[in-house]
Amino acid sequence: MTPQRQLFSSGIVVVLVFSISISLCFGRGTSPGSTSRNRGNGSRRLPLHKGSSTRPLTPPPIRVDVFGGAKGDNRTDDTKAFERAWEKACSSNGKVVLLVPPHKSYRVKQITFSGAQCKSHLTMQIHGTIMAFGELSDYHFPNNSKLHYWLTFESVQNLVVEGPGTINGNGDKWWQSSCKQNNKTHKPVPNCNNDAPTAVTFKKCNNLMVNNLNFEKAQRKHVSFENCTNVKAFGISVNAPEGSPNTDGIHVTETKNIHISNSRISTGDDCISIISGSRNVQATNITCGPGHGISIGSLGKDGSEDHVSDVTVTGARLNGTMYGVRIKTWPGGSGYATNITFQNIQMDNVTNPIIIDQNYCDTATKVINGECKPPPLQGRSNAVKVHNVTYRNITGTVAKGGEAIKFDCSKTVRDGCDKIVLENIKLDKGAAVVWSNVGKLTCQGLVSPNINQCRNNIKFAL
Ligand SMILES: *[C@@H]1O[C@H](CO)[C@@H](O)[C@H](O)[C@H]1NC(C)=O
Ligand SMILES: *[C@@H]1O[C@H](CO)[C@@H](O)[C@H](O)[C@H]1NC(C)=O
Ligand SMILES: *[C@@H]1O[C@H](CO)[C@@H](O)[C@H](O)[C@H]1NC(C)=O
Ligand SMILES: *[C@@H]1O[C@H](CO)[C@@H](O)[C@H](O)[C@H]1NC(C)=O
Ligand SMILES: *[C@@H]1O[C@H](CO)[C@@H](O)[C@H](O)[C@H]1NC(C)=O
Ligand SMILES: *[C@@H]1O[C@H](CO)[C@@H](O)[C@H](O)[C@H]1NC(C)=O
Ligand SMILES: *[C@@H]1O[C@H](CO)[C@@H](O)[C@H](O)[C@H]1NC(C)=O
Ligand SMILES: *[C@@H]1O[C@H](CO)[C@@H](O)[C@H](O)[C@H]1NC(C)=O
Ligand SMILES: *[C@@H]1O[C@H](CO)[C@@H](O)[C@H](O)[C@H]1NC(C)=O
Ligand SMILES: *[C@@H]1O[C@H](CO)[C@@H](O)[C@H](O)[C@H]1NC(C)=O
Ligand SMILES: *[C@@H]1O[C@H](CO)[C@@H](O)[C@H](O)[C@H]1NC(C)=O
Secondary structure, eight states: OOOOHHHHHHHHHHHHHHHHHHHHOOOOOOOOTTGGGOOOOSOEEESSSSSSSSEEEEOOOOEETTOOOOOOEEEEEEEEHHHHHHHHHHHHSEEEEEETTTTOOEEEEEEEEEOOOOOOEEEEOSSSSEEOOOOGGOOOOTTOSSSSSSEESSSSSEEEEESSSSEOOOHHHHHTTTTOOTTTOOOTTTBBBBOEEEEEESSSSSEEEEEEEESSSSSOSSSSEEEEEEEEEEEEEEEEEETTTTTEEEEEEEEEEEEEEEEEOOOOSSSEETTTTEEEEEEEEEEOBBBBBBBEEEEGGGEEEEEEEEEEEEEEEEESSSSEEEEEETTTTTEEEEEEEEEEEEEESSSSSEEEEETTOOOSSOOOOTTOOOOGGTTOOOOOOOEEEEEEEEEEOOOOOOOEEEEOOOSTTTEEEEEEEEEEEEOOTEEEEOOOOBBBBEEEEEEEEOOOOGTOOOOOOO
16 A cells, blocks of 8 residues: 555544444433433333344433422422533433423523543533522522522533423523613613623533523523633524513523534524634524624723634524624734634525624713723724635615624724625615725625725725
8 A cells, every 4th residue: 555545544434433432422312301211210221222132221310309309390499400410410420311300491590510520421411401499599609709600511521411491591681680671661770780791601501502492581692602622512502582571582602613503593693602712613503683683792901901803603594683794893803713614504684694793882882072092092093903804695674774894993903804705795776885094905795885985805004
């Protein structure tokens, strides 16, 4: 064999081994209720598949009701039962299924499902509903903690969390007491708070799969991936009202190699938000609305240095959202958002389908002299650079009074937005297009509404 051939055939072996280990990691556990073998709760060991005696043995699922003693009557506090069942599942050897049975509603308080000591390859199957308690007094946050959590999966390797059940944050009281009111009929609340927790957080999880799950009425964000690598999330459904504040659908931070697909998100804030430290993020076949659309950022808040790169959104439908695909950065920050592609996207009645906002300032921040600069950043001229962003095959309609394309770039940093490509854009011809301080802007194919200046690749001066 020539060296090249050897290299090639050992490549095949590597691919084979790799795909076998992937199927081991991500292999589905036994599904409950389908055959009688799943109803056992003893230590009986049964083959994974009927009629195959050579396959590895897996124990029956660990049920939160049978093992942990959870009631699931939509009233009893089942927190301890879930913790016991998790401990048991985590300390087992080999593959294990932790089962939340169907047709029941389990009420739980804050829980951290830690994987640091786990010996097993865990699949959590949620068939019923896991629901939060409704009162703010049901929550206790550690003093001085900035980020608040309801359910957290932390440092779990090779975890699968799958449905078809529901996780319900029961967030009404949190929304009503939130300082950020995006409910038009609601006046700012005295004694408001910004304490609402994220409903479900995956923290430091590697090789994670989350699928076929419904998330509803989160207290704040619905699902957050923090500091994870190799994540697959698909078949996710998110449902919260348009007026619910800060209820992002899927949030990605400090996470590398994540693919989110085939998901449907209706909520009061971002459909998907991707923030600092995230790299290689793919979103495919995502339906959003209502909500604020798919966002990269915000980045650079309080002068921070943030990096996001290699984000591809392919195949999305946004209906009735405030924004479509948005990159938002605060004045005064540093770092970059780069290598970003938004393609094959349908917009229906979207107020700002394509937007880069390098002068982002959320409503809670003081605008000083008409500029978005919180006091410590006044006079500081920096920006998170937005480079190499391609918008390709984006079609649809713009909401009344909206702007089809808006590039509002930093005026203090030269080429703060640069290497922006618009290719085959077909949005309402009559809709507004606005831009300022854009570096190199290239148009390819049809771009409507028309940006005259970009046809010849004119480089704009500051
Ligand atoms: C679980 O085991 C207990 C006692 O071992 C038994 O009473 C109960 O019926 C079992 N439940 C199921 C679902 O098999
Ligand atoms: C659980 O209780 C809440 C009220 O606290 C109610 O809105 C919900 O419909 C109940 N869910 C089920 C499944 O009974
Ligand atoms: C948190 O603060 C409260 C009141 O200030 C105090 O009573 C409590 O001991 C503190 N808890 C911790 C864990 O520090
Ligand atoms: C991410 O996790 C690594 C270790 O797994 C840790 O060193 C790092 O501080 C974490 N980053 C954040 C932002 O939590
Ligand atoms: C919006 O405000 C109205 C009137 O106060 C209230 O009935 C409704 O529940 C609020 N919606 C949300 C999502 O908070
Ligand atoms: C796209 O996602 C939806 C769920 O939101 C699913 O029903 C549909 O089959 C997916 N389409 C493709 C081509 O996978
Ligand atoms: C957009 O959403 C509205 C309200 O849910 C619905 O009536 C309409 O049919 C949707 N439009 C498209 C093009 O799907
Ligand atoms: C952007 O993509 C190019 C080409 O693939 C790559 O060389 C570069 O490292 C990427 N930039 C970042 C910051 O990842
Ligand atoms: C720009 O980003 C795309 C991904 O969105 C990448 O494929 C391409 O290589 C990048 N180009 C440069 C010059 O970095
Ligand atoms: C353009 O995007 C639409 C979805 O909005 C998709 O159906 C179509 O196949 C895409 N066209 C090309 C050439 O990729
Ligand atoms: C378009 O969206 C606006 C809000 O942005 C809404 O008031 C209007 O009813 C929507 N129109 C259609 C046709 O859905």
